[in-house]
Amino acid sequence: xxxxxxxxxxxxxxxxxxxxxxxxxxxxxxxxxxxxxxxxxxxxxxxxxxxxxxxxxxxxxxxxxxxxxxxxxxxxxxxxxxxxxxxxxxxxxxxxxxxxxxxxxxxxxxxxxxxxxxxxxxxxxxxxxxxxxxxxxxxxxxxxxxxxxxxxxxxxxxxxxxxxxxxxxxxxxxxxxxxxxxxxxxxxxxxxxxxxxxxxxxxxxxxxxxxxxxxxxxxxxxxxxxxxxxxxxxxxxxxxxxxxxxxxxxxxxxxxxxxxxxxxxxxxxxxxxxxxxxxxxxxxxxxxxxxxxxxxxxxxxxxxxxxxxxxxxxxxxxxxxxxxxxxxxxxxxxxxxxxxxxxxxxxxxxxxxxxxxxxxxxxxxxxxxxxxxxxxxxxxxxxxxxxxxxxxxxxxxxxxxxxxxxxxxxxxxxxxxxxxxxxxxxxxxxxxxxxxxxxxxxxxxxxxxxxxxxxxxxxxxxxxxxxxxxxxxxxxxxxxxxxxxxx
Amino acid sequence: xxxxxxxxxxxxxxxxxxxxxxxxxxxxxxxxxxxxxxxxxxxxxxxxxxxxxxxxxxxxxxxxxxxxxxxxxxxxxxxxxxxxxxxxxxxxxxxxxxxxxxxxxxxxxxxxxxxxxxxxxxxxxxxxxxxxxxxxxxxxxxxxxxxxxxxxxxxxxxxxxxxxxxxxxxxxxxxxxxxxxxxxxxxxxxxxxxxxxxxxxxxxxxxxxxxxxxxxxxxxxxxxxxxxxxxxxxxxxxxxxxxxxxxxxxxxxxxxxxxxxxxxxxxxxxxxxxxxxxxxxxxxxxxxxxxxxxxxxxxxxxxxxxxxxxxxxxxxxxxxxxxxxxxxxxxxxxxxxxxxxxxxxxxxxxxxxxxxxxxxxxxxxxxxxxxxxxxxxxxxxxxxxxxxxxxxxxxxxxxxxxxxxxxxxxxxxxxxxxxxxxxxxxxxxxxxxxxxxxxxxxxxxxxxxxxxxxxxxxxxxxxxxxxxxxxxxxxxxxxxxxxxxxxxxxxxxxxxx
Numbered sequence: 001x002x003x004x005x006x007x008x009x010x011x012x013x014x015x016x017x018x019x020x021x022x023x024x025x026x027x028x029x030x031x032x033x034x035x036x037x038x039x040x041x042x043x044x045x046x047x048x049x050x051x052x053x054x055x056x057x058x059x060x061x062x063x064x065x066x067x068x069x070x071x072x073x074x075x076x077x078x079x080x081x082x083x084x085x086x087x088x089x090x091x092x093x094x095x096x097x098x099x100x101x102x103x104x105x106x107x108x109x110x111x112x113x114x115x116x117x118x119x120x121x122x123x124x125x126x127x128x129x130x131x132x133x134x135x136x137x138x139x140x141x142x143x144x145x146x147x148x149x150x151x152x153x154x155x156x157x158x159x160x161x162x163x164x165x166x167x168x169x170x171x172x173x174x175x176x177x178x179x180x181x182x183x184x185x186x187x188x189x190x191x192x193x194x195x196x197x198x199x200x201x202x203x204x205x206x207x208x209x210x211x212x213x214x215x216x217x218x219x220x221x222x223x224x225x226x227x228x229x230x231x232x233x234x235x236x237x238x239x240x241x242x243x244x245x246x247x248x249x250x251x252x253x254x255x256x257x258x259x260x261x262x263x264x265x266x267x268x269x270x271x272x273x274x275x276x277x278x279x280x281x282x283x284x285x286x287x288x289x290x291x292x293x294x295x296x297x298x299x300x301x302x303x304x305x306x307x308x309x310x311x312x313x314x315x316x317x318x319x320x321x322x323x324x325x326x327x328x329x330x331x332x333x334x335x336x337x338x339x340x341x342x343x344x345x346x347x348x349x350x351x352x353x354x355x356x357x358x359x360x361x362x363x364x365x366x367x368x369x370x371x372x373x374x375x376x377x378x379x380x381x382x383x384x385x386x387x388x389x390x391x392x393x394x395x396x397x398x399x400x401x402x403x404x405x406x407x408x409x410x411x412x413x414x415x416x417x418x419x420x421x422x423x424x425x426x427x428x429x430x431x432x433x434x435x436x437x438x439x440x441x442x443x444x445x446x447x448x449x450x451x452x453x454x455x456x457x458x459x460x461x462x463x464x465x466x467x468x469x470x471x472x473x474x475x476x477x478x479x480x481x482x483x484x485x486x487x
Numbered sequence: 488x489x490x491x492x493x494x495x496x497x498x499x500x501x502x503x504x505x506x507x508x509x510x511x512x513x514x515x516x517x518x519x520x521x522x523x524x525x526x527x528x529x530x531x532x533x534x535x536x537x538x539x540x541x542x543x544x545x546x547x548x549x550x551x552x553x554x555x556x557x558x559x560x561x562x563x564x565x566x567x568x569x570x571x572x573x574x575x576x577x578x579x580x581x582x583x584x585x586x587x588x589x590x591x592x593x594x595x596x597x598x599x600x601x602x603x604x605x606x607x608x609x610x611x612x613x614x615x616x617x618x619x620x621x622x623x624x625x626x627x628x629x630x631x632x633x634x635x636x637x638x639x640x641x642x643x644x645x646x647x648x649x650x651x652x653x654x655x656x657x658x659x660x661x662x663x664x665x666x667x668x669x670x671x672x673x674x675x676x677x678x679x680x681x682x683x684x685x686x687x688x689x690x691x692x693x694x695x696x697x698x699x700x701x702x703x704x705x706x707x708x709x710x711x712x713x714x715x716x717x718x719x720x721x722x723x724x725x726x727x728x729x730x731x732x733x734x735x736x737x738x739x740x741x742x743x744x745x746x747x748x749x750x751x752x753x754x755x756x757x758x759x760x761x762x763x764x765x766x767x768x769x770x771x772x773x774x775x776x777x778x779x780x781x782x783x784x785x786x787x788x789x790x791x792x793x794x795x796x797x798x799x800x801x802x803x804x805x806x807x808x809x810x811x812x813x814x815x816x817x818x819x820x821x822x823x824x825x826x827x828x829x830x831x832x833x834x835x836x837x838x839x840x841x842x843x844x845x846x847x848x849x850x851x852x853x854x855x856x857x858x859x860x861x862x863x864x865x866x867x868x869x870x871x872x873x874x875x876x877x878x879x880x881x882x883x884x885x886x887x888x889x890x891x892x893x894x895x896x897x898x899x900x901x902x903x904x905x906x907x908x909x910x911x912x913x914x915x916x917x918x919x920x921x922x923x924x925x926x927x928x929x930x931x932x933x934x935x936x937x938x939x940x941x942x943x944x945x946x947x948x949x950x951x952x953x954x955x956x957x958x959x960x961x962x963x964x965x966x967x968x969x970x971x972x973x974x975x976x977x978x979x980x981x982x983x984x
Contacts, residue, residue, distance in 0.1 A: 204681065207684075236670050239670070240666075240671070
């Protein structure tokens with residue numbers, strides 16, 4: 001293949017070392033890993049039988065399995081198609097790629113500023129390097145592989161998808177089931193909540209169309225917004241969009257300072273999140289914050305001073321201890337009690353507390369719902385054009401799971417423990433061959449359980465986007481022809 | 488309140504200056520005016536930079552800025568000729584600085600920041616004045632926004648008025664603006680966003696106009712930088728443009744007036760300990776260690792000491808004491824005394840030299856730490872991160888104070904780092920009566936003066952409480968400094984005028 005001679009894969013070792021970063025990329029796998037399964041919730045499917053981290057590595061991720069994946073299953077064409085955005089010339093080659101490679105089990109090398117001139121070059125570089133992880137960066141003014149020869153004035157980012165990264169580790173302050181890299185089906189609900197709020201906000205408020213969500217492979221999700229208007233946003237505008245969605249939830253002690261005139265986006269989010277708060281947080285099937293006395297006392301302690309003055313906490317504690325009340329019912333009682341306290345009452349229509357005290361009490365239920373359900377974004381990922389984000393369709397080295405797209409419409413039934421794993425899809429390939437022969441005319445991914453994900457990606461994201469691009473190009477052409485009179 | 492400019496064809500009004508600067512001036516300007524206009528604006532912009540670090544509240548900031556703007560770049564006027572002169576000065580000075588500051592990324596960013604602050608100040612002032620001024624300004628700057636119809640407004644009522652009273656909502660017009668132009672309002676969730684547009688009430692348009700000005704100026708600066716080499720080849724204005732950012736606009740520390748304290752050869756050490764900025768402290772400590780200073784260090788430190796009130800005789804004595812630890816008095820007199828007398832204007836062309844400003848030191852030559860006697864330069868700008876951190880640590884500055892200073896250094900805000908150093912070593916200085924902080928971070932002698940004032944107050948207080956301050960100048964001389972007719976503030980006015 002002639003492309004190979006110029007490819008980065010052919011770089012002399014010295015050149016490659018020059019690109020090796022001292023620091024690993026944000027959120028690399030350098031953090032200690034623990035197996036990610038809660039024994040109580042793990043569904044009894046074959047993909048979920050992963051227990052200890054040592055055996056897990058051996059079972060779910062080996063260089064041999066990865067080689068099969070890169071040889072036969074990684075969707076190079078789709079990725080190329082997607083990231084070219086219908087521009088055939090001088091575009092894909094200016095995209096930064098980064099590989100994390102592991103030449104020996106102890107070493108991990110992170111190579112930035114890779115770029116590939118076309119599909120064959122991209123494909124052969126991945127196959128040659130066998131990266132444990134692939135990151136996608138921005139499109140630069142020049143080919144990133146030449147960045148050493150270019151001054152900063154000339155070499156800079158030109159465009160980049162607007163991306164969002166949500167990670168369950170940021171929920172450690174509220175989740176009671178797992179912590180760190182561990183996840184279970186209970187805390188996975190936080191991701192559903194986050195996706196619902198963000199997806200709606202990005203579409204309705206900002207008018208974005210071409211968006212796709214991915215499972216990150218372990219404990220979070222990524223969103224890629226690919227509309228041209230999103231790709232060309234300045235860093236300032238990215239930061240504004242990210243902070244538009246941000247609530248200061250990282251500090252559990254800090255008040256959210258909500259006022260009763262809630263921003264329309266927050267008001268809408270509340271209407272989505274409060275039902276989920278009742279169904280997925282308060283009860284035993286969720287975080288159980290209103291199930292037993294120990295838990296509800298913890299929650300009642302977060303009531304503001306005014307509530308204590310009015311004796312709400314003591315009253316609720318007494319009521320709830322008396323008889324068996326469902327968690328949902330408890331929440332309604334508490335809310336009703338606060339409402340009564342903060343409403344204007346009596347003939348004089350006076351409030352019991354002064355304006356801001358009253359408001360603090362009035363907003364407490366909303367603040368509590370948000371604290372337990374509202375998306376916690378890693379906004380630094382979204383703010384900068386040149387921030388790298390893990391590529392879709394990578395295999396997570398610690399779990400062996402493929403980063404597959406997620407259907408927002410069916411988000412409630414998404415189960416991270418059912419996501420195809422590397423050994424699973426490789427064995428599916430083998431059994432398909434046994435049953436049906438090699439079947440060269442069938443793409444390999446169609447022979448595995450990746451089929452559904454890939455088809456979903458094509459049908460709901462890539463093809464509609466390509467159609468839109470085609471339409472726009474035709475319109476432009478028609479305009480041009482009308483202008484020049486060249487029919 | 489604001490109407491779309493598309494529907495009007497009236498000629499732009501002349502009653503409001505177009506400080507959006509859409510078109511460059513096209514009239515003749517004397518070289519003298521060229522320079523003085525630019526300097527006026529430079530004084531304003533540097534004042535803005537200085538005010539920003541002081542942590543003033545909004546009113547204090549606006550008042551202080553108003554004072555300097557009305558002095559240096561006034562607008563309007565009692566008659567037409569004064570009015571047009573003021574307009575001319577504002578317009579020309581803006582475009583001159585645009586040229587002078589387009590050369591490097593750093594200069595461009597500096598100008599953009601300060602110009603934006605000035606723009607915002609004026610726009611808010613315009614808005615406060617109310618009436619037609621704002622509309623006229625927008626028309627002349629060709630700014631227009633899409634106003635939504637009455638029906639559309641009422642249809643979105645529940646979303647649009649989330650943070651407004653009913654009365655304000657009724658009285659407001661709303662404008663539909665692409666969200667990328669309203670980043671400030673969106674990031675703070677101050678407006679409703681729908682379908683890629685921000686719905687901005689008339690009262691919040693200032694933020695949008697500022698954003699437009701910013702991108703307009705940023706683009707223009709980038710464009711100007713491409714033609715800088717061509718413009719600067721002009722022999723009349725070239726040197727002026729190239730040196731504009733090094734122009735010193737603050738107080739002049741050449742004459743021995745308005746000096747705090749009573750420095751003499753025997754107490755320089757004590758002053759070095761408490762009242763010298765890091766650049767001078769570094770030279771002083773280096774001199775004590777090596778008993779020798781290279782030429783650049785002698786000039787930087789010698790002129791500083793002169794500005795701090797050390798007489799020529801005392802200066803000779805001070806340097807001689809130190810240098811003769813490694814050489815004979817004869818050698819000192821032969822090789823070094825001349826230079827000291829020279830800097831006091833007693834030799835050669837008999838010019839009395841002024842002390843270096845911070846900019847001069849930052850832009851000046853770097854010292855070579857491995858060379859004996861080489862200690863000049865600005866430690867914030869010229870030292871590496873680790874050596875500055877070590878230096879601060881040695882002086883007992885740690886924790887957040889150190890982090891703040893290091894953060895300024897890393898952002899290349901050396902003068903802010905220096906001002907911060909003052910702040911942490913002089914706690915409560917801003918609130919201490921009799922301490923004038925003007926120029927701290929811009930000139931080592933201003934730093935010194937402010938520090939001396941500070942310690943005078945502190946030691947005075949301590950003395951009353953029965954505690955003797957560490958550094959108490961002899962009584963008689965303190966009084967001299969106190970009654971000095973030439974207070975720093977007054978002198979500044981004279982120079983600025």
